[in-house]
Amino acid sequence: MNTNHNYNEADLIELLKQTGVIMEGHFLLTSGRHSGCFLQCSQLLQYPQHAEKFCRLMAEPFQNRQIDTVIGPAMGGVILAYETARALGARALFAERTDGGEMVLRRGFQIKAGEKVLVVEDAVSTGGSVRKVIDLLNRIGSEITGVSVLIDRTSGNVDFGVPMQALLSLEIESFAPEDCPLCREGLSLQKPKG
16 A cells, blocks of 8 residues: 655644544444544535545546546545546546445446546545445456545555555554443444444
């Protein structure tokens, strides 16, 4: 995993704090794990000027890859896909989760075999959503050029089998529910996405 350093990370982190992206408490993550910190990236993306800036930075490492389409998992990847695609002069799509948890294309979206596709995501904890989008693209026969994420919570410990770029790499601890010290302290569990 590479991290792009054509910007000041401290400034980006400060902007994430100012816009309410970084939250503290006791949270249930999408993966089912618990954490004392939650990243609500949609708080940043509600401001078009910030979304444009961050997505331009996410697009930079892939500028010369002739990307046809940028795709992200709904909902966190919708705005990111759109703004990153705009920066790359590409098309923007999003994948949606079925009741069984698989990612699919709906709304008439189509990707052709061989099409060069960049996957984007707001925050990666376990990489589950990104893997499901990659599985979808592999079933189609797309050429996956890489993955670009706003925040990598794994400090580079996730491997998608394609190049990955992260604007920021933050080590945020998470716990299996049975091993969660926040549960043992009796802190109320919050479901920020629910």
